[in-house]
Amino acid sequence: MPAPLDTAERFAAYAHPERLVSTAWLAEHLGEPGLVVVESDEDVLLYETGHIPGAVKVDWHVDLNHPVTRDYVDGEAFAALMGSRGISRDTTIVVYGDKNNWWAAYALWVFSLFGHEDVRLLDGGRAAWEAEGREYTTEAPTPAPADYPVVERDDSVLRAYRDDVLAFLGGQLVDVRSPEEYTGARTTAPAYPEEGALRAGHIPGAQSVPWARAVAEDGRFKPRAELEAVYQGEKGFSPEAATIAYCRIGERSSHTWFVLHHLLGFDDVKNYDGSWTEWGSAVRVPIVTGAEPGAVPAR
Amino acid sequence: MTEHLMTSAPGAGDAPSPGEGLPPALAEIVEEFDAVPERDRLQLLLEFSRSLPALPERYAAHPELLEPVPECQSPVFLVTEVADAADDPERTVHLHFSAPPEAPTTRGFASILREGLDGLPAQTIVDLPDDVCSRLGLDQVVSRLRMRGMLGMLGRIKRQVGESLAA
Numbered sequence: 001m002p003a004p005l006d007t008a009e010r011f012a013a014y015a016h017p018e019r020l021v022s023t024a025w026l027a028e029h030l031g032e033p034g035l036v037v038v039e040s041d042e043d044v045l046l047y048e049t050g051h052i053p054g055a056v057k058v059d060w061h062v063d064l065n066h067p068v069t070r071d072y073v074d075g076e077a078f079a080a081l082m083g084s085r086g087i088s089r090d091t092t093i094v095v096y097g098d099k100n101n102w103w104a105a106y107a108l109w110v111f112s113l114f115g116h117e118d119v120r121l122l123d124g125g126r127a128a129w130e131a132e133g134r135e136y137t138t139e140a141p142t143p144a145p146a147d148y149p150v151v152e153r154d155d156s157v158l159r160a161y162r163d164d165v166l167a168f169l170g171g172q173l174v175d176v177r178s179p180e181e182y183t184g185a186r187t188t189a190p191a192y193p194e195e196g197a198l199r200a201g202h203i204p205g206a207q208s209v210p211w212a213r214a215v216a217e218d219g220r221f222k223p224r225a226e227l228e229a230v231y232q233g234e235k236g237f238s239p240e241a242a243t244i245a246y247c248r249i250g251e252r253s254s255h256t257w258f259v260l261h262h263l264l265g266f267d268d269v270k271n272y273d274g275s276w277t278e279w280g281s282a283v284r285v286p287i288v289t290g291a292e293p294g295a296v297p298a299r
Numbered sequence: 300m301t302e303h304l305m306t307s308a309p310g311a312g313d314a315p316s317p318g319e320g321l322p323p324a325l326a327e328i329v330e331e332f333d334a335v336p337e338r339d340r341l342q343l344l345l346e347f348s349r350s351l352p353a354l355p356e357r358y359a360a361h362p363e364l365l366e367p368v369p370e371c372q373s374p375v376f377l378v379t380e381v382a383d384a385a386d387d388p389e390r391t392v393h394l395h396f397s398a399p400p401e402a403p404t405t406r407g408f409a410s411i412l413r414e415g416l417d418g419l420p421a422q423t424i425v426d427l428p429d430d431v432c433s434r435l436g437l438d439q440v441v442s443r444l445r446m447r448g449m450l451g452m453l454g455r456i457k458r459q460v461g462e463s464l465a466a
Contacts, residue, residue: 043373044441045403048345061442098401 002118003035003092011123013224015265019258020123020221021094023132030054036087036143040107041098041126050136052096052129056085056143060103060251064110070274072153078114079148086143089116089151096122096129100215106254109271113153121258127219158257160244160270162278165203166285170296172243173206174235176256177276181248182208184289197280201289203246205296207235211252214259227264239266246272246279317434322423325415325431332435341440347414348407354397365397366459368451373402375409375448379456381421381463390421392460396452404441408449411435412456424460427453 006025011017021029029035030053037055039047047057058064063081066073073081087093093111097104104125111119122129130136155161160168180186184201202208213230216222231237243266245253250273260266279285288294317333318326332340358364358378365376375398382391394417396409416424432449 043402043404044445045341045345045348045407046401048341049348049400049403059442061444062440 002090003029003032006120010223014221014263015224016262019120019262021120022123023128023134026052026094026096026122026129027134034090035092035094036085037122038085038087038093038095038104038107039097039126040095040103042103043098046098046126048138050138053135053137053139054141055096056141058085058095058107060106060110064107072110072113075114075150075152078153079150082116082148083146084143086141086146087148088146089149091118091146093119094122095119096125098126100127100212100219100255101125102211102251102255105258106251109158109254109257112158113155114151115154124218124220131218158270160246160272162272162274162282162285164270165244165246165272165279168242168244169203169286169299170205172237172241173203174231174237174243174245174253174256174260175202175206175208176211176245176247176253177202177208178210179208179291181276182206183291184287197248197276199280199287201280201287202293203279204286204288204294206246207237207293208291209235209256211247211255214256214263221259221263224263227259231260231264237266239264242268242270244270244272246275248276249273250275317436320428321431321434322415322419322427324418325427328411328415329431329434332437337436337440340435340437344407344411344437344441345403347410348403351396351398351406351410351413354395358395358397362397365395366455368448368455373398373405373448375402375405375452377409377452377455379459379463381460390464392419392421392424393417394456404445405448408452412449412452416456421460421464425457425464427457 005018006021008022008025011020014020037052038058039051039055040058040060041047044059044062064072093116095104095108101121104121108119108121175182182202186200209230214222214227237243243260245256245260247253250271253271253275257269257271261269286297316330318329321329332343335343362376365378368375368377375396377394377396380393384390394413396413398406398409432446432453438446
């Protein structure tokens with residue numbers, strides 16, 4: 001049975017308020033049967049320094065990425081992962097993490113590729129929980145293993161591959177990286193490691209909306225009207241048109257995918273997880289430099 | 300620091316010791332990691348992250364003296380001090396790091412390097428083998444991508460110390 005929804009008023013205007021919970025809601029429902037809290041961070045040790053009581057850890061790199069191929073784990077590995085964390089197919093999952101929920105949103109997106117139905121984000125993530133002085137523990141939970149069915153991942157709805165993006169040029173593309181990466185001044189986010197893109201710039205026609213423009217100062221999502229002003233107003237995106245988001249390796253664009261799909265109700269949003277580390281190294285794909293989206297090459 | 304010291308099992312066959320060819324303090328750390336199962340290595344790294352000393356006042360007040368390490372995903376800075384040849388023919392090296400508490404992995408890497416390398420002669424640091432970081436056996440539990448941060452720190456330490464020797 002799914003956990004009750006957070007009916008907080010500030011979520012009500014979003015297209016899918018059932019995808020968010022507040023820190024207060026989570027504190028109230030912690031430990032209830034049918035609810036599992038998952039922490040997913042950029043730093044692989046942060047969970048060990050203290051986490052929300054009862055929360056289990058899922059690491060984007062060690063647990064969700066395929067150990068050899070550049071891909072996500074398969075249905076069997078996913079079932080084993082979820083089962084070991086005490087998660088069943090009908091469990092309500094609340095994900096939270098560091099860095100404004102980048103990796104939490106990424107985990108939520110991967111869970112969604114496997115069709116896990118009830119997966120929600122803790123608005124504000126670790127930062128909000130901490131700012132309110134809420135409880136952390138270093139005690140590792142020992143969840144009773146659950147039976148999670150082997151479900152084949154469906155990449156067709158939420159995930160875009162490079163060839164999909166090539167065929168999509170001219171469509172609603174959103175580049176959520178920093179302005180320096182978009183213009184081609186650099187291939188990685190400021191203060192981030194080099195991850196192997198050979199060329200700098202952006203995909204032709206992509207609009208630049210750095211992911212953080214969706215986040216308020218306290219780390220929570222901005223209200224719907226403010227989000228609309230950015231994506232629909234300033235960039236002229238239409239919620240009815242298909243949209244693809246990308247960044248460097250697909251984590252920041254998972255955050256924007258969540259905003260467009262779940263908060264603004266864009267029907268068809270895909271995350272191109274190959275993102276710049278693939279596009280910026282692929283042979284003969286078109287690239288534009290500079291601050292403008294640029295012309296889309298004729299096909 | 301000896302509180303998480305563990306002795307490795309004696310007579311464990313003919314496999315070469317992972318600490319072989321390393322300076323004693325670093326060899327001890329590498330063997331400590333080798334002696335525990337993979338899962339527990341994360342916990343050990345966490346212990347190291349907690350023991351990273353704060354920056355001395357002379358650097359805390361002057362962050363511009365430290366070198367950033369962009370290979371790490373977190374804001375980490377380091378500085379090396381190499382003794383003058385006139386005072387100390389061995390040119391003893393001291394290391395200082397700054398990394399925020401919300402980046403425990405990075406702090407752990409810094410703490411290992413500090414404990415393993417601080418107080419060594421400069422030439423010993425320059426001559427360190429390049430596979431030091433992978434000998435910790437953290438590739439699977441931390442991921443190779445993240446281990447690049449530690450490689451970045453070590454590379455900068457070796458470069459700074461090498462520059463001091465050449466100056």
